[in-house]
Amino acid sequence: MIEKITLIGGGLVGSLLSLVLARKGYSVDVYESREDMRKVNISAGRSINLALANRGIKPLQALGLMNEINEMLIPMKGRMVHPEGEPANFQPYGQTTNDVIYSISRGQLNSFLMTKAEATGKVKFFFEHRVSHIDFEKMTFTANVAGTEKSINFNRIIGTDGANSPVRQAILSQESKQDSEAVLDHSYKELTIAPDENGQHKLDANALHIWPRGEFMLIALPNLDGSFTVTLFMPNHGFTSFDSVNTKEEIHHFFDAHFTSIKPLLDDLIGSYQNNPTGRLATIKCSPWHYKDKALIVGDSAHAVVPFHGQGMNCGFEDCNAIAELFPAADNAKDSDWQALFGEVEQVRKINSDAIADMALENYIEMRDSVRQHEFLLQKQFAFKIQQWFPKRFTPRYAMVMFEHRPYSEAFELGKKHKQLLSELSDTYSCPTQLNGDIVKELLDKYQL
Numbered sequence: 001m002i003e004k005i006t007l008i009g010g011g012l013v014g015s016l017l018s019l020v021l022a023r024k025g026y027s028v029d030v031y032e033s034r035e036d037m038r039k040v041n042i043s044a045g046r047s048i049n050l051a052l053a054n055r056g057i058k059p060l061q062a063l064g065l066m067n068e069i070n071e072m073l074i075p076m077k078g079r080m081v082h083p084e085g086e087p088a089n090f091q092p093y094g095q096t097t098n099d100v101i102y103s104i105s106r107g108q109l110n111s112f113l114m115t116k117a118e119a120t121g122k123v124k125f126f127f128e129h130r131v132s133h134i135d136f137e138k139m140t141f142t143a144n145v146a147g148t149e150k151s152i153n154f155n156r157i158i159g160t161d162g163a164n165s166p167v168r169q170a171i172l173s174q175e176s177k178q179d180s181e182a183v184l185d186h187s188y189k190e191l192t193i194a195p196d197e198n199g200q201h202k203l204d205a206n207a208l209h210i211w212p213r214g215e216f217m218l219i220a221l222p223n224l225d226g227s228f229t230v231t232l233f234m235p236n237h238g239f240t241s242f243d244s245v246n247t248k249e250e251i252h253h254f255f256d257a258h259f260t261s262i263k264p265l266l267d268d269l270i271g272s273y274q275n276n277p278t279g280r281l282a283t284i285k286c287s288p289w290h291y292k293d294k295a296l297i298v299g300d301s302a303h304a305v306v307p308f309h310g311q312g313m314n315c316g317f318e319d320c321n322a323i324a325e326l327f328p329a330a331d332n333a334k335d336s337d338w339q340a341l342f343g344e345v346e347q348v349r350k351i352n353s354d355a356i357a358d359m360a361l362e363n364y365i366e367m368r369d370s371v372r373q374h375e376f377l378l379q380k381q382f383a384f385k386i387q388q389w390f391p392k393r394f395t396p397r398y399a400m401v402m403f404e405h406r407p408y409s410e411a412f413e414l415g416k417k418h419k420q421l422l423s424e425l426s427d428t429y430s431c432p433t434q435l436n437g438d439i440v441k442e443l444l445d446k447y448q449l
Ligand SMILES: Cc1cc2nc3c(=O)[nH]c(=O)nc-3n(C[C@H](O)[C@H](O)[C@H](O)COP(=O)(O)OP(=O)(O)OC[C@H]3O[C@@H](n4cnc5c(N)ncnc54)[C@H](O)[C@@H]3O)c2cc1C
Pocket: 008, 009, 010, 011, 012, 013, 014, 031, 032, 033, 034, 047, 049, 050, 051, 052, 129, 130, 131, 132, 160, 161, 162, 163, 164, 165, 166, 188, 231, 279, 298, 299, 300, 301, 305, 307, 309, 310, 311, 312, 313, 314, 315, 316
């Protein structure tokens, strides 16, 4: 008998994990509530594209998939910041040609991973199966299939069922738990910039565009077809909010007042704004991530984060990488202590997913506000200078998160020291040319960097 693992959720993490497990020799059943996205259009307005970075690339590379995935990528070398009433300015993410992140279509990547998983002959997807209840005593779960409740047996289950995970709810209802879900008081809405008449991008395609406006912002990521997916992030309530911008007149007034330059580029602004859903954003931190040797959660089901560091999927893919390293090959599965293995996944990953959750919240303020502040830009210049002089002792936090594989928790802790060091410099100096190696070395020593 081949060892079988059941996954609930065939999103990005579930599809990748099914492939990882199949390559280890497991037979994998994936139960997914939606239709097969390869056969239907995914609904508009739901995070059409996302940023893939080094952490997410690592397991894809290990599986030998990057040659094909490269075709789906658009490199973004930095932020193109569009302040109101001023020319745009480009802020590179890093200092080397490798310091880039990549825009990729969520649907294309998800579909590709599903097809690759099925091609192993070990993975079977069951679409339109909405899982609602898991019974750990009977080792069954209930799935709603076309209106009928079906009871399905399992041996071991992994929840990759996203932020509203029923598997998480089942695990947390069994154990003494630590559980927090912080819903952000800001939401998002997706809009589009269509390609020009030649099918080309209307803005620089190799940048992540930001229109920072303090309490709210627009961002745009390029798509391969020449379009951009634009996302508005804004408070739910208050003077300028999703509550207060709804009618045709309010939408026109809002975009005329704050997004003059981009407004003419937006495709069917009123229709998209009024018809696309307003998506909520939340941070989920919980423990335990597993129940005995029976169930585990990973990806957003264990640790949803707000999207402002572009790391939710990347973090979930790092979970898959950890599982690839920790789980035994299927042939040795019977002799393994699965409760301990599941516990190890949580031990290795939770500290890091908690750290990226906090950094992602901090990055919202950076994106919507700090990027237009003089002090932020000055500190960024100082940071690049320090990195040039002392590359072994200092990598800016953004680069540690986006371009390295150093644990998020380490980047988070180092980042706290960096913040103090850079504040000390910007309190004293007004230009990177005023710095020298001795001044910087003294500060690196002081902060034990
Ligand atoms: C606006 C926005 C922008 C983002 N940008 C980025 C980015 O640039 N970079 C990045 O790394 N991350 C980004 N993210 C985060 C990223 O989308 C998530 O971290 C990622 O999708 C998590 O993958 P997952 O498979 O764990 O969960 P999901 O993608 O949510 O997939 C869960 C799957 O489980 C299925 N499911 C749910 N409930 C059930 C059920 N009861 N029964 C059966 N199936 C079920 C769902 O249909 C879905 O297919 C962004 C998120 C948002 C909202």
